[in-house]
Amino acid sequence: MENGEAITEEQRFLEVALARRDRLAARLGDEIADAGDDGLGPARQRMLRQRFEELRRAGDGLVFGRLDAVDGTVRHIGRVGLRAGDGGAAAPGDDADEPLLIDWRAPAARPFYTATAVEPQGQARRRHIRTAAGKVVGVDDEPLDGSVEAELVGEGALLAALGARRTGRMSAAVATLQREQDDIVRAEASGPLIVQGGPGTGKTVVALHRVAYLLFTHQRMAERAVLVVGPSARFLDYIGQVLPALGETAVVSATCDTLVPGVSVGRAESRRTAEIKGRALWQAVLERYVTSLVPQARQLKLRWAGDFHPVEVDPVPGRPYHQARAIAAGQVHHLLAEAVAEQRATMLEQMEEGYEDILARFGPSTVDPHHTGSDVDGLMSEEEIEELRDHIAADPTIARFLESWWPTLDPEAVLRDLLGDAQRLARFAPELSADEIAAVAAEPRAWAPSDVALLDAVAELLGETGTPVPQGEFTADRARRTREWVYGHVVVDEAQELSEMQWRMVLRRCPSRSITAVGDIDQAEAPHRHTTWAQAVGAVLGERWTAARLTVCYRTPREVMALTGPVLARAGSHNEPPTAVRSSGIDPWQVTVTAAELPGTVERAVADLKRRWTVGVIAPEDRIAALRAVVTDVPVLTATQAKGLEWDATLVVDPDGIATGPRGWNGLYVALTRCTQELGQVIVRG
Numbered sequence: 084m085e086n087g088e089a090i091t092e093e094q095r096f097l098e099v100a101l102a103r104r105d106r107l108a109a110r111l112g113d114e115i116a117d118a119g120d121d122g123l124g125p126a127r128q129r130m131l132r133q134r135f136e137e138l139r140r141a142g143d144g145l146v147f148g149r150l151d152a153v154d155g156t157v158r159h160i161g162r163v164g165l166r167a168g169d170g171g172a173a174a175p176g177d178d179a180d181e182p183l184l185i186d187w188r189a190p191a192a193r194p195f196y197t198a199t200a201v202e203p204q205g206q207a208r209r210r211h212i213r214t215a216a217g218k219v220v221g222v223d224d225e226p227l228d229g230s231v232e233a234e235l236v237g238e239g240a241l242l243a244a245l246g247a248r249r250t251g252r253m254s255a256a257v258a259t260l261q262r263e264q265d266d267i268v269r270a271e272a273s274g275p276l277i278v279q280g281g282p283g284t285g286k287t288v289v290a291l292h293r294v295a296y297l298l299f300t301h302q303r304m305a306e307r308a309v310l311v312v313g314p315s316a317r318f319l320d321y322i323g324q325v326l327p328a329l330g331e332t333a334v335v336s337a338t339c340d341t342l343v344p345g346v347s348v349g350r351a352e353s354r355r356t357a358e359i360k361g362r363a364l365w366q367a368v369l370e371r372y373v374t375s376l377v378p379q380a381r382q383l384k385l386r387w388a389g390d391f392h393p394v395e396v397d398p399v400p401g402r403p404y405h406q407a408r409a410i411a412a413g414q415v416h417h418l419l420a421e422a423v424a425e426q427r428a429t430m431l432e433q434m435e436e437g438y439e440d441i442l443a444r445f446g447p448s449t450v451d452p453h454h455t456g457s458d459v460d461g462l463m464s465e466e467e468i469e470e471l472r473d474h475i476a477a478d479p480t481i482a483r484f485l486e487s488w489w490p491t492l493d494p495e496a497v498l499r500d501l502l503g504d505a506q507r508l509a510r511f512a513p514e515l516s517a518d519e520i521a522a523v524a525a526e527p528r529a530w531a532p533s534d535v536a537l538l539d540a541v542a543e544l545l546g547e548t549g550t551p552v553p554q555g556e557f558t559a560d561r562a563r564r565t566r567e568w569v570y571g572h573v574v575v576d577e578a579q580e581l582s583e584m585q586w587r588m589v590l591r592r593c594p595s596r597s598i599t600a601v602g603d604i605d606q607a608e609a610p611h612r613h614t615t616w617a618q619a620v621g622a623v624l625g626e627r628w629t630a631a632r633l634t635v636c637y638r639t640p641r642e643v644m645a646l647t648g649p650v651l652a653r654a655g656s657h658n659e660p661p662t663a664v665r666s667s668g669i670d671p672w673q674v675t676v677t678a679a680e681l682p683g684t685v686e687r688a689v690a691d692l693k694r695r696w697t698v699g700v701i702a703p704e705d706r707i708a709a710l711r712a713v714v715t716d717v718p719v720l721t722a723t724q725a726k727g728l729e730w731d732a733t734l735v736v737d738p739d740g741i742a743t744g745p746r747g748w749n750g751l752y753v754a755l756t757r758c759t760q761e762l763g764q765v766i767v768r769g
C-alpha cells in the first residue's frame with residue numbers, strides 16, 4: 084500500500100476514534116453533572132472524573148500504532164482504550180463491546196513494543212502512526228515477517244521523535260518505547276527494582292511510563308497512589324506534563340527535601356555534614372536517643388478526690404514513643420480508678436459506721452446518687468469504675484501530671500536538642516569522631532536537606548499524636564499531606580543521589596517495598612561515597628533487590644558520546660558507557676579563552692546557538708552568578724542542577740573547573756551528556 088493510501092486509511096480510523104472519544108467524554112460529563120443528584124458514592128464519582136480527565140487529555144496521539152496479525156486481525160493502539168460502542172450506539176454491524184482502540188498498557192498491546200522479526204509473536208506488521216492536531220501526518224510500517232531486520236522498534240518514528248526539537252518539557256515516548264524499556268515498564272512490582280542506565284537511556288521515560296502502567300494494571304495501587312521522587316523542583320516541573328498526558332492523576336511528586344509535610348529546608352549545607360548526616364548509622368542513633376526519652380517504670384503517687392494513690396506503670400517496650408505514652412496514660416487512668424475503688428472497698432470494710440459520710444468524700448462525680456443508700460453494699464460496680472476512669476481521663480490535673488511525667492514531643496525539637504548538643508551526640512552517636520560531632524553540633528538552626536531524612540526518622544520513632552488524616556477529593560491530595568501515608572508504589576529518579584537515610588525515608592512510605600529506582604551511579608554527585616548500587620542500597624535493602632539495565636542512549640548523539648569515555652574513566656566508573664543510537668552530524672566544538680574574555684565569548688556563543696536550538700549553559704558553581712549577568716534568557720546551571728534535563732544544544736563553560744570540584748568528573752559527565760544535537764565547550768586558559 085502506498086504511504087498516501089495508508090495515511091488516508093488511518094485518517095478515517097482516527098476520525099472514528101476521535102468521535103467516539105468525544106461522545107464518551109460528553110456522556111461522562113453528563114454523568115458527573117448528574118452524579119450529585121443520583122447520590123452516587125464518592126468512589127464512583129472519582130472514577131468517572133478520572134476517566135473523563137484521561138479522555139480529555141488523550142488528544143494528540145490518541146491513536147499512535149497498529150498491529151496487523153498474521154491471521155489478518157487488525158488492532159489499533161492508543162493512549163486510552165475505547166470500545167466500538169463507547170459514547171453511544173456502535174456503527175451498524177459493529178459489536179458495541181468490540182475493542183476499537185487498545186490502551187497501550189493492556190496486555191494485548193504488548194507485541195507493539197516487543198515483537199521483532201526474530202520473535203514476531205503472531206504479528207505480520209507494526210505500524211507507527213504520527214498525528215498532529217487531529218490529522219495523520221505520517222505512517223511508518225515495519226514488516227515483522229523477516230523481510231527487514233531492524234534493531235530498534237519503529238526506527239523511523241523513534242528517530243523522528245529523537246530528532247525533534249526539545250521544548251524544555253519532557254514529552255511522552257509512549258509510541259516509541261523500546262523493548263528493553265518496555266521490559267522494565269511492565270516488570271513485576273513485588274520488590275525493589277533498581278535500574279542502572281547511562282545518560283539518555285530513557286530512565287525517566289521508563290520510570291514515568293511504569294507509573295502509568297502500574298496504575299492501569301493494579302487498581303489497588305491507584306487507591307494508595309504512587310509517589311515519584313525526583314532530584315529537584317526544576318526536574319519535577321520538567322517531567323510534570325508527562326504523567327497527566329499518560330493518563331494519571333493518582334500520583335504525588337516530591338523531592339527528598341519536600342517529603343515531610345510541614346518541614347521546609349531553610350539553608351544549604353556543606354558536603355561534609357551532608358555526608359555525615361546521610362549515613363545509615365543515624366537510624367540506630369535516633370532510636371537510642373528517642374528510647375532514652377521514654378520515662379522509666381516507676382511508682383507514681385496520684386491524687387484523686389483529696390487522697391493519694393500509688394500507681395505502678397510499666398512502659399511497653401517496642402512501640403513508638405507516643406503510642407507507648409497513650410498506652411501508659413490508659414494504664415494510669417485504669418489503675419487509678421481501680422485504686423480508688425479498692426480504697427473505697429477497704430474503707431468500707433474497716434468502718435462499720437459513718438457509711439454515708441465516707442461515700443460523700445468521693446464527691447458527686449464518682450457516686451451515682453441513685454446508688455447511695457442502704458440498698459447497695461457500697462462497693463463500686465464495673466460500670467461505676469469505668470465511669471470513674473472516664474472522669475479521670477478527662478481530668479485536666481491528671482492530664483497535666485501525665486504531660487510533665489511523659490511529655491508529648493515535637494520531632495523538630497527532639498532533633499534540635501540532639502544535633503545541637505555535642506555531649507549528647509557523643510553519648511548517643513559514639514560511632515562518630517570528635518571532629519564529626521563538632522561539625523554537626525556547630526551547624527545553624529535552620530534545617531538543611533540532610534536533616535529532613537533525620538526528622539522523618541524521629542517522627543516515625545515518636546509516632547503520631549493522633550492528628551486526623553487530612554481530607555481531600557483525590558487520593559493524591561490526602562497522601563501529599565500525610566507523612567505516614569503508605570503508597571502503593573514508589574518511583575525514585577536519579578536514585579544514585581540518595582543517602583542511606585534518604586533511602587530509609589523512601590522505604591517508610593512503602594513498607595511493601597514495591598519500588599522502582601532508576602539512576603546512573605556514574606552521575607552521582609551527592610557527598611556519599613558509593614560507586615556501586617550494592618554499596619548505595621546495601622545498608623537499607625541488603626541483597627533483596629533486583630537489578631536491570633538500560634544500554635542504549637537515545638539523547639546524546641554519537642559525536643558527543645565519543646568524548647565521554649575518558650571522563651567516565653576519571654569518574655571511577657564500573658560501567659560501560661551506553662551506545663548512542665543516533666548521530667546529529669554536528670561535531671562538538673571548543674574554544675579556549677582567557678578569564679577576561681569568558682563572559683563575552685559565552686554571550687556570543689549563546690546568541691548564536693539560540694538561533695538554531697533550545698540552549699542550556701552549564702558551568703562551575705563559582706562562575707554561575709557572573710554568567711547569569713550576561714546570559715539572561717537561557718538557563719545557566721551547575722551540573723547538579725542540570726541533572727535529568729536536556730536541550731538541543733549545551734554550552735559547557737570551564738569544563739576543567741567543573742571537573743575539579745568534589746565528584747567533579749561525575750559532574751562533567753552529566754554536563755557533557757545533556758544535548759540532543761550540538762555541544763560547545765568554552766575552556767578557560769591558565
Ligand SMILES: Nc1ncnc2c1ncn2[C@@H]1O[C@H](COP(=O)(O)OP(=O)(O)OP(=O)(O)O)[C@@H](O)[C@H]1O
Nearest residue numbers: 256259260261282283284285286287288637638727
Ligand atoms: N523510547 C523512546 N522514544 C522516544 N524518545 C525516547 C525514548 N527513550 C528515551 N527517549 C528520549 O531520550 C531522551 C533521554 O531520556 P531520559 O531523560 O528518560 O533519559 P535518562 O536515562 O533519564 O537520562 P539522564 O540520566 O541523562 O537524565 C529524552 O528526550 C527522551 O524523551
